[in-house]
Amino acid sequence: MQGGAIAQFLPLILIFAIMYLLLIRPQQKKVKQHQAMVEALRRGDQVVTQGGLIGKVSKVKEDGEIEVEIAENVKVRVVKSTIAQVLSKTEPAS
Numbered sequence: 001m002q003g004g005a006i007a008q009f010l011p012l013i014l015i016f017a018i019m020y021l022l023l024i025r026p027q028q029k030k031v032k033q034h035q036a037m038v039e040a041l042r043r044g045d046q047v048v049t050q051g052g053l054i055g056k057v058s059k060v061k062e063d064g065e066i067e068v069e070i071a072e073n074v075k076v077r078v079v080k081s082t083i084a085q086v087l088s089k090t091e092p093a094s
Contacts, residue, residue, distance in 0.1 A: 038080045041066060044090035050082045 041047070045057045047068065058075055059067035066083075069075050 034081075037086060038083055040089075041080065041083065041086070042090060046087040047083050048085040048087060049078055050084045053078075054087070 041057055041060055043057055043060060046054070047057060048054050049068070053068070053070050053076070055068035055070035055076070057066050058069045061067070064080050065077050066080055067075050068078050
């Protein structure tokens, strides 16, 4: 009788394992990569926001915001986590 109970839960356990390997784990990896990208932002990087704005980082603030210059003398405050992509990185100052 004990073997029958395990046999009933085996498909459920296998489905969970497959879901973890195919969905959950890659998503966690993607989130970690995004967090690392956002933390590495610095002045002069050219970025794309999730809203589609392309601009250059003019100031990195400590409270989770950055200032992005989208045109000459036009700066907007953007939440760091809404940066979708970094187009070009600047070299760190020596």
